[in-house]
Amino acid sequence: AQSVTQLDSQVPVFEEAPVELRCNYSSSVSVYLFWYVQYPNQGLQLLLKYLSGSTLVESINGFEAEFNKSQTSFHLRKPSVHISDTAEYFCAAARSSYKLIFGSGTRLLVRP
Amino acid sequence: DTAVSQTPKYLVTQMGNDKSIKCEQNLGHDTMYWYKQDSKKFLKIMFSYNNKELIINETVPNRFSPKSPDKAHLNLHINSLELGDSAVYFCASSPRAGLAEAFFGQGTRLTVV
Numbered sequence: 001a002q003s004v005t006q007l008d009s010q011v012p013v014f015e016e017a018p019v020e021l022r023c024n025y026s027s028s029v030s031v032y033l034f035w036y037v038q039y040p041n042q043g044l045q046l047l048l049k050y051l052s053g054s055t056l057v058e059s060i061n062g063f064e065a066e067f068n069k070s071q072t073s074f075h076l077r078k079p080s081v082h083i084s085d086t087a088e089y090f091c092a093a094a095r096s097s098y099k100l101i102f103g104s105g106t107r108l109l110v111r112p
Numbered sequence: 113d114t115a116v117s118q119t120p121k122y123l124v125t126q127m128g129n130d131k132s133i134k135c136e137q138n139l140g141h142d143t144m145y146w147y148k149q150d151s152k153k154f155l156k157i158m159f160s161y162n163n164k165e166l167i168i169n170e171t172v173p174n175r176f177s178p179k180s181p182d183k184a185h186l187n188l189h190i191n192s193l194e195l196g197d198s199a200v201y202f203c204a205s206s207p208r209a210g211l212a213e214a215f216f217g218q219g220t221r222l223t224v225v
Contacts, residue, residue: 032213036216042219043116043202043216043217043218043219044155044202044204045216046215049213090155099145099157100157100214102154102155102156104152104153104154105153
């Protein structure tokens with residue numbers, strides 16, 4: 001069965017520092033990958049996605065993720081974080097199916 | 113203007129009661145979902161409908177019954193509520209079946225006391 005692993009439950013980082021949130025998936029077939037962000041008491045918002053093509057995908061607020069097939073990873077990075085980036089980040093995967101399989105989430109805590 | 117809207121946002125009820133959560137999307141999407149987020153933030157799909165037809169039904173107790181009167185609405189009815197049903201329930205939609213990218217509502221926080 002397909003699964004998504006986010007090893008870090010919480011990542012504390014100082015403002016303006018770089019950050020990487022790790023995500024690994026298990027799938028022997030083609031997979032679509034997503035990062036969602038959940039701000040406190042809100043729903044999930046799509047941050048970025050990999051469907052096909054370029055393995056490096058970017059969001060409008062400075063995040064990027066790289067699909068690495070050999071390492072079955074889709075880590076999320078940002079070179080300089082802001083206080084407002086504090087949120088829960090979920091990695092998700094799907095094959096050509098109807099449902100997203102979510103990781104357990106990583107809480108990014110940005111400190112001043 | 114809200115793309116995927118759920119009501120109510122908060123729901124506190126006693127064990128044994130029956131309750132419903134409503135969801136509407138104005139995106140013109142064909143597919144809608146219900147996800148459950150537990151106290152540890154873990155998200156899991158419960159149901160999915162495509163053009164009013166049930167296409168995913170995970171191992172959810174049959175006390176949970178989704179209903180889709182049209183493709184813009186997917187409601188969730190829960191009978192005989194139990195303490196373990198306390199969670200945040202998210203409705204979501206995607207443009208078409210087989211495209212897993214989903215747009216989520218704000219969630220309904222259900223507390224069973």
